[in-house]
Amino acid sequence: MFRFIVRRLLQMVLAFFGTTLIVYALMFAGQGDPIQALAGERPVTAAQRAYLTEKYHLDATGIGGFFYRYFDYISNLLRGDLGESLTGRSIGDILAAAWPVTIRLALIAIAVAVIFGVTAGVLAGIRRASIFDNATLLLTLLVLGIPTIVLAPLAQYFLGVKWQVFPPTAGADPDFFALLLPGIVLGSLSLATALRLTRTSVAENLRADYVRTARSKGLPNRRVVSVHVLRNSLIPVITFLGVEVGNLMSGAIITEGVFNIPGVGFNLFRGIRTEDGPLVVGIVSVLVVVYLVSNLVVDVLYAVLDPRIRYE
Amino acid sequence: MSQHAVRPTPASPTPPDGHLLEVRDLHVEFRTGEGVAKVINGVSYHLDPGETLAVLGESGSGKSVTAQAIMGILDTPPAHISSGEIRYSGQDLLSLAEEQRRQIRGRDIAMIFQDALSALNPVFPVGWQIGETLRQRLGMSRADARRRSVELMDLVQIPGAASRLGDYPHQFSGGMRQRVMIAMALAMEPKVLIADEPTTALDVTVQAQIMDLLADLRRDLNMAMILITHDLGVVADVADRIAVMYAGRIVEHADVRSLYRAPAHPYTKGLLNSIPRLDQRGGKLSTIRGLPPNLMRIPSGCPFHPRCPYVQQVCVDVVPHDLILGDGRTSACHFAQEVRDDRAG
Numbered sequence: 001m002f003r004f005i006v007r008r009l010l011q012m013v014l015a016f017f018g019t020t021l022i023v024y025a026l027m028f029a030g031q032g033d034p035i036q037a038l039a040g041e042r043p044v045t046a047a048q049r050a051y052l053t054e055k056y057h058l059d060a061t062g063i064g065g066f067f068y069r070y071f072d073y074i075s076n077l078l079r080g081d082l083g084e085s086l087t088g089r090s091i092g093d094i095l096a097a098a099w100p101v102t103i104r105l106a107l108i109a110i111a112v113a114v115i116f117g118v119t120a121g122v123l124a125g126i127r128r129a130s131i132f133d134n135a136t137l138l139l140t141l142l143v144l145g146i147p148t149i150v151l152a153p154l155a156q157y158f159l160g161v162k163w164q165v166f167p168p169t170a171g172a173d174p175d176f177f178a179l180l181l182p183g184i185v186l187g188s189l190s191l192a193t194a195l196r197l198t199r200t201s202v203a204e205n206l207r208a209d210y211v212r213t214a215r216s217k218g219l220p221n222r223r224v225v226s227v228h229v230l231r232n233s234l235i236p237v238i239t240f241l242g243v244e245v246g247n248l249m250s251g252a253i254i255t256e257g258v259f260n261i262p263g264v265g266f267n268l269f270r271g272i273r274t275e276d277g278p279l280v281v282g283i284v285s286v287l288v289v290v291y292l293v294s295n296l297v298v299d300v301l302y303a304v305l306d307p308r309i310r311y312e
Numbered sequence: 313m314s315q316h317a318v319r320p321t322p323a324s325p326t327p328p329d330g331h332l333l334e335v336r337d338l339h340v341e342f343r344t345g346e347g348v349a350k351v352i353n354g355v356s357y358h359l360d361p362g363e364t365l366a367v368l369g370e371s372g373s374g375k376s377v378t379a380q381a382i383m384g385i386l387d388t389p390p391a392h393i394s395s396g397e398i399r400y401s402g403q404d405l406l407s408l409a410e411e412q413r414r415q416i417r418g419r420d421i422a423m424i425f426q427d428a429l430s431a432l433n434p435v436f437p438v439g440w441q442i443g444e445t446l447r448q449r450l451g452m453s454r455a456d457a458r459r460r461s462v463e464l465m466d467l468v469q470i471p472g473a474a475s476r477l478g479d480y481p482h483q484f485s486g487g488m489r490q491r492v493m494i495a496m497a498l499a500m501e502p503k504v505l506i507a508d509e510p511t512t513a514l515d516v517t518v519q520a521q522i523m524d525l526l527a528d529l530r531r532d533l534n535m536a537m538i539l540i541t542h543d544l545g546v547v548a549d550v551a552d553r554i555a556v557m558y559a560g561r562i563v564e565h566a567d568v569r570s571l572y573r574a575p576a577h578p579y580t581k582g583l584l585n586s587i588p589r590l591d592q593r594g595g596k597l598s599t600i601r602g603l604p605p606n607l608m609r610i611p612s613g614c615p616f617h618p619r620c621p622y623v624q625q626v627c628v629d630v631v632p633h634d635l636i637l638g639d640g641r642t643s644a645c646h647f648a649q650e651v652r653d654d655r656a657g
Contacts, residue, residue: 207387209430215385217445217496218418231435307480308434 004311027277082282091282102263106248108183113190121198140192152258169260182259201233246294331358338396349607353560366547369557422502426509428489432481439477464495487518559615576643576652
């Protein structure tokens, strides 16, 4: 296991450099005049231009210049300096403010998926082909079929604006209640997937030979299901939810956009829209790390849950 | 080796006039979308304390289904017991409530399965799985259950039992895994042990070890055993009586010696003839022609008639009843005596 983790960490280094390089190239390589982009519509004086050229190492041109600037950026990044956005704010500060909001939103979404998705999935799996099973199947199909870009505004309109059950937007520094509706919307997709995964897994495990063995030991049905079947059935579900936590941590661009939640996805979207290169590259670099680490955690968790899995 | 790890069973619970376990005219159907498969069609057999009954037959002959019906672990649906009785100590198990049946499972009648790798739960250590029965059924403490699990693992001759409690099923060899399975079944000192093809998934050398172990344990613990198998070689040394099953019926029932000496049903005869013999090298292996019937369309008359070398018109028209041949032997064949006396076939 130790060797596996070390190997994965080394792979992560490669993946990190690869992805940051690509994102950096996409944001900056094709840019016409970065100094004018920085200044926007206003004119740039010769003195300002000379200062900025010096500051951002824009005097080196071509591929060499690009890599020079990339490594300069990376070395700052590795020292923990994410740089400044075009608006002059520290990207580190932006992320520090955005992340807690995104994490809270992600936790609500995951909680929704676990509480409703896994529970309903277990019940549907036990009572396969029942009314409950068919109803959940239909509902999840509906949820999986509606993209978030439709579901989020619909939920906002009906529950937020028309019936006013929830606040329609979150705004700056949102509390738990303000994040509840976006969390449910965000979690509904994970809920549907978790439900289907749990259902299939439970139904499959109920037919397993070891269930027959457990029954022949004279264990009550309750125990056979809640201990033997569940412990096995939840392995793929927990793995899925682990990956999902990683995904949600990196922010939900659409949901955060629709409900005006100042999270990571919201800032990333704003960065892309305003062509704020440093902001986009900064956020993506951090997201890459979050994503890689969460995937590693899921792989390790998988081995812990299933003793048959050994990484060597 | 702790010889007395498991106490010998107390005086037999059998009523003086009856058998320890008796299956009477059992009928089981599988009701599926494609139709009804008649899997068990009037099976009757009995088991007395301390004896070994071998139930022999091809896959799909219904031997495992009968065993699962005795245990009460048939998957319902699709399986339905349409009629019959299963009496244990004189009590009809099929008339009991599920909770009462559950009490009997494992405590009075225990079962071991064919493939121990899939029959054991992959995510729990074996010590936990053996101890689970003790903790849940007997209310033992964790420590006591642990101690007892080691004793049971010693009993089935797993080397270094104490150090292997925490190992998972996949960390054991096939033979050791089957021993774990046996230890688990013995946890509550059952009076009847049903072994459903316990050696099928194992190497030949290991097969013999497991069969010897089962025979020894049966004797030492004074259990009765139902040994389900399709392997005639396995049966000869261990069993007292043999019931041969075909298409959900018992076609022949006899003590081991007379059945091997002179089978009284063409199917049994075919099975015995298909065992490769050292004194007939070079020749073609003898087989039973044809395939077992589709249980949704069992042939008329004797279900074996399409494959039978002795077939006559009466076999197509009339279902044969059990012909009593003396010494407790029966054969469901219209020509049982002729078959028995025909040494050539």
